[in-house]
Amino acid sequence: MAYTLEYVPQAILDAMATSHMLGIFFRMDSDPALHIWMGVNDIPAGIDSLDEDGTVYLGGGRLLNVPTLEVLVNGQSGSVEFGISGIDPSTAQKLLDNLPDVRGKDIKIGFTTLDQYYQPMGPIIPLWTGTASHPTESSPAVAGAESPTTSISLAVVSGTNTRSRASQVLWSAPHQKALYPTDKFCDGTARLARGVAPAWPNY
Template identity: 55%
Template sequence: MGWFPDTVIAAMRKSHMLGIFLRIDTDPALHIYFGVNDIPARFESVDPDGVVYIGGGRLVGLPVLQNLIGGTADSVDITLSGIDPATASDVLASIPPVRGATVQVGMMTLDDYYQPMGPIVPVWRGTASHVSKARQAVFGVSQPSITLALSVVAGTLTRSRATRTLWSDAQQKAISPTDDFCKQVQRLSYGIAPVWPNY
C-alpha cells in the first residue's frame, strides 16, 4: 500500500472522479473543495475529526498538480473568479491574515454520491504569501466581476514584491568581465528587438 488505500487504487483503475481539496491554516482555518457542493471530509494527519469543505466551484485557477508535486513550480496563484464586487469587498474585509499560513493541497477519489472514498491524502504543501484582486474591463451589458488570488510559495520564504526579472549587462560584467551575453538586455526591456549576431 502506498499513498492511497487499495480500494481507492482499484476505483482509479476503472473510472473515477477526483476531488481536489485546499486547506489554509489561518485562524479559523479555511477549507475549500473544488466542486459545487459542500463535502464533509477528513484531511489525513491534519483534521483528524473531519470538517466541512466549502464548495468553491469548478477548478480553474489551481496550477497543474504535476507542477506542484514535481517541484517545478516555486510559487503558485490559487484564484477564484467571477465574484461580484460587493461580495469580493466583504471577503477581503473578513479574511484573517494569511501571510505565513500553511497551505495544503490534497486529493481523494469520490464515490457515486460525490463523497470522498477515504481520508484526503496531502500531496503538496506551501506557505501563503499575499492576497491580490483584479477587475477585468466590462463591455456592453456585462456585469463587473472580481478575481481574487492567493499567492503561495513552495518553501517558507514569502515576498510581496516580484523577484528581479531583468539581468543587466553591468551585473553580468561584474561576474564575467568579457561576457557580452546581456549586452542587448536593456534594449529588450524597452520593447526594441535588437539585431542578434548570425553565426
C-alpha cells in the same frame, strides 16, 4: 487500527485504475482554517491528523486553470496562484475586509476519489505543501450591459520563500563592510555575479 506503510489506500488506487471521479482539496492553516474543494456541494472530508472529525470542505466551484505545482529544489521554487473569479464587487469587498492574516500560513493540496454519490472514498491524501504569500484582487474590464466582477487570488510558494517582496540575491562588499568594516572577503562578488572569475587577494 493496524499500522500500514501504504500512503494511498489500495481502494483508492483500484478506483483510479478505472473510470473515476477525482476530488481536489485545498486547506489553509489560517485562523479559522480554510477548507475548499473543487466542486459544487459542501462535503464532509478531512486530512488525517490535521482536520478534526466533522470538518466540512466548502464547494469552490468548477476547477478551470490548474497551476503546475512544483517542489522546492536547490532553494528555488515557483509561485502559483489559486483564485476564485466571478464574485460581485460588494461581496468581494466584504471578503477582503474580513480576510484573516494569510502570510506564512501552511497550505495543503490533496486529493481522493469520489463514489457514485460524490462522497470521498477515503481520507484526503496530501500531495503538495506550500506557504501562503499574499492575496491579490483584480476586476476585468466589462463591455455593454455586462455586470462587473472581481477575481481574488492567493499567491502560494513551495518552501518558505514568500514573494510579496524581493529577496536578497547578492551579498556584496557594502553589505559585508556594514557589519565588518575591515573585511574584504566580498570585494570580488560584483565581478563574480557578472560571470568574471576574479583574482582573489592573498591576506
